[in-house]
Amino acid sequence: MHENDISYLIRKAAFEIHSTLGPGMLESVYETLMVHELKKTGLDVKTQVSLPVVYDGLVLNNAYRLDMLVENKVIVELKSVENILEVHHKQLLTYLKLTGHKLGLLINFKVPSIKEGIYRKVNGL
Template structure:
């Protein structure tokens, strides 16, 4: 499955969840619900995927944790915050660079309209 098709399914799941429950829940709730929705449509979804960091000969096995990795191709970083800081965008770009994945979605569920809370980030596309 191509990254763009996976992205469509991820966005569709986010819309369904946000329409049903709206903003204001904890990030962990949205993560569980996204996992459920994406598995329902047959996608392979891993949660809290450890991402090692290599620096100057030192390897940190759990340097970062990606919220969701869908079909081993698309990284999804979930937020439920009042203000989406620029550092969250940079965090996702760092995850993409370190993991070698090409596409990521930053989704903030704490917005009145979910389309305003979805941001697409690319690495080498």
């Protein structure tokens, strides 16, 4: 499945959850619900995926954790915050560069309309 098709299903799940439950829950709740919705569609979803960093021969095995990795192709970073900051965008771009994955979605559920909370980031797609 192509990254864009996976992205569509991820965004669809976010819309479903947000329209049903709204913006007031914790990030961990949204993560659990996203996994549930995506697995219902048959997608492979991994959560809290360890991402090592290698620098000058030094390996930091658990330097970062990806919120979600869908079909081993699309990184999803979930937030439930008042405002998305530039650091959140840079975090996802760093994850894309470190993993070599081409597409990532930054989703903030703490918005009146979920359309305002979804950001697409690419790395050579």
